[in-house]
Amino acid sequence: MSEKLNIAFIQANLHWEDAEANRRLFSEEIAKISEGVELIILPEMFTTGFSMNAENLAEETEAKTLTWMREIARSKSTAVTGSVIITENGNYYNRLFFVFPDGSYKLYDKRHTFTLAKEHLTYTAGTERLIVEYKGWKICPLVCYDLRFPVWARNTVEYDLLIYVANWPEKRVNAWDALLKARAIENMSYCVGLNRTGEDGDGYVYNGHSAAYDPLGKELTELDRSDEFTAEFSIEKASLNEVRNKLKFLQDRDNFTLN
Structure with missing residues (x-):
């Protein structure tokens, strides 16, 4: 068990529909990340940008990008997450x-x-939420538009960290800012x-x-957030447990099931 989890995320200008260029971009940025980082987060559709051109861009699951992610994970001794366009069983x-x-x-769809x-005309929606133990x-871990749906993210299983990877446009970024903070606060995560x-x-x-954000909605990164950058930061289990034990808001949550 790790009382502290060291995280890095890479905010980048993606090369449109060019998987090789994007893998090179992220390889170069990941090489700069400090030793001791235990989780690297990459954006939604990080090899292509948010494209509906799935017929020409989709990979099989066990193809170049997952192979690349596995090589990065092994070489850096870290976990890596991000989303990719995948084809499987005709979908x-x-x-x-x-x-x-x-x-x-x-994996999570x-x-x-x-x-x-x-997007619904091209991509098949997933049906199951993923909880990773690491x-x-x-x-x-969730993806972009999932952010607008609090029931799907509701913390019924005592998760500690909620992740959203996204291609969220500037014109609606106020919603992104508000909802990220809200998800932290309402889920005590x-x-x-x-x-x-x-x-x-x-x-x-x-x-x-x-x-x-921490479970009280305090921002941990506080950077010039509109440029390309790589951020490294840590989250602490003791701080999370202290807040939850003191405030106990999760014990008052409504009971429900997801269909």
């Missing part, structure tokens, strides 16, 4: 991988496909949101605003 998925330092992995961009931490920067091939502009 396309916006699939998040959580790769452990030994190269094993778990984005539950809420973004109908405004017609170094004594329970982690719930650390909450990390990683967005991208730059302009994609469809003309959408992204200004980052990646951030990490």
